[in-house]
Amino acid sequence: MLSSKGELNAAGHTTLKGNVSVNAAYAPGEHFGILLNGSVMNNNRARKDFNHNLIETGLGYFDTFGPENNRILEIYLGLGKGNSERVYKDKTSAGIVTEDRQETNFNKTFIQVNYSSKRKQDLKLFGARFPLNYGTALRISHVKMTDFKRNDIDQIKEDNIFLEPVFFTRMALSNAVQIQYTSGSNFGLKNRKFLTAGNSVFSLGLVINVGGRDMGVSGQPMP
Numbered sequence: 468m469l470s471s472k473g474e475l476n477a478a479g480h481t482t483l484k485g486n487v488s489v490n491a492a493y494a495p496g497e498h499f500g501i502l503l504n505g506s507v508m509n510n511n512r513a514r515k516d517f518n519h520n521l522i523e524t525g526l527g528y529f530d531t532f533g534p535e536n537n538r539i540l541e542i543y544l545g546l547g548k549g550n551s552e553r554v555y556k557d558k559t560s561a562g563i564v565t566e567d568r569q570e571t572n573f574n575k576t577f578i579q580v581n582y583s584s585k586r587k588q589d590l591k592l593f594g595a596r597f598p599l600n601y602g603t604a605l606r607i608s609h610v611k612m613t614d615f616k617r618n619d620i621d622q623i624k625e626d627n628i629f630l631e632p633v634f635f636t637r638m639a640l641s642n643a644v645q646i647q648y649t650s651g652s653n654f655g656l657k658n659r660k661f662l663t664a665g666n667s668v669f670s671l672g673l674v675i676n677v678g679g680r681d682m683g684v685s686g687q688p689m690p
Contacts, residue, residue, distance in 0.1 A: 468539045468583045468602060469494045469529045474679030480649065480672030485510045486519070488670075494679065500527045502543055514556050521549035523575065538584050539602075547575035547608075569661065570616045577608040583635075590638060600637040600645070607631075612662060625662040630654045637674060645674040 469476060469492055476492045488506035495501065502525035510517045525545025532538050555567040583602025590597045608631065612624035633651030640646065648671055655664040 468581060468600075469500045469541065469679070470531050470539055471679035472497045474676065476674065476676045478647065478672050478674040480647070480670040482668060482670045484508070484666075486670075488672075494529070498528055498530055500529050500541065500543070501525070502527065502545060504547075513558070516554040516556070517551070519549065519551045521547055521575075523547035523577075525577070525579070527579075533584075539582070541579075541581040543577075543579045543581075545577050545579070547577065549573055549575070568618050570614075571612055571661075572614040573610050573612050573662075575608055575610045577606055579604060579606040598639040600639070602635050602637075604633040604635070604651075605631070606633070610662060615661070622661075625659045626657070627659050627662045627664075628656040629664060630656060633668070643675055643677055645676070647672045647674050 472494050474494045476490075478490045480488045480490070486506060486508040488504065490504045491502070493501050502523070504521075504523040504525075506519070506521045508517065508519040523545055524547075525543040527541055527543030527545075529539060529541040532540065550570075550572045552571075553567075553569040554565055557564050557566050581602065581604045583600060588599055590599050606629075608629045609626065610629060611626040615622045615624050631651060631653040633649060635647055635649040637645040637647045649668065651668045653664045653668075655662075
């Protein structure tokens with residue numbers, strides 16, 4: 468969540484299913500932000516393997532407001548490109564047999580709106596106080612297959628529109644480092660056979676924020 472010119476926000480997150488994502492945002496101007504996101508997932512199980520790679524970039528506008536100027540609103544437009552592979556397997560007397568293999572390349576466009584409040588209240592833990600920040604993000608994405616093969620045979624390409632609400636809580640360990648817990652869902656607005664919405668998301672990560680104005684514990688800019 469950017470709040471001033473020169474600020475850099477970088478984060479790494481992981482989910483219970485093994486999806487690892489790296490996110491970065493930089494403010495080259497007072498209200499202008501740049502996003503760069505990437506994620507990788509390799510989930511191999513007895514009956515299903517799922518591999519996923521994605522990279523995204525975006526441009527947007529941010530502003531601070533509120534009585535202490537500690538609330539942040541961001542709006543981003545972005546593009547992405549990725550691929551995925553699903554392998555459905557069965558265990559037989561002859562060993563593991565692949566029943567279905569789906570390989571997809573896709574492009575993505577999205578609009579995302581973020582809202583957060585910096586250092587709204589404190590958590591008392593082990594005799595110390597840790598400021599908590601809360602926020603939400605709502606993303607609408609259009610994903611379109613550019614290539615789709617099933618068992619090495621070309622298939623009809625699909626597209627879908629996804630609605631992705633996300634809620635997060637950050638606990639500040641210092642002025643620059645925070646722990647973030649994220650929960651969210653996604654919903655496919657079109658009825659598709661293959662390009663459908665995934666499961667709910669729960670992730671834990673580390674956020675580093677440097678540069679820009681130093682927002683003190685009260686949320687007000689430090690001199």
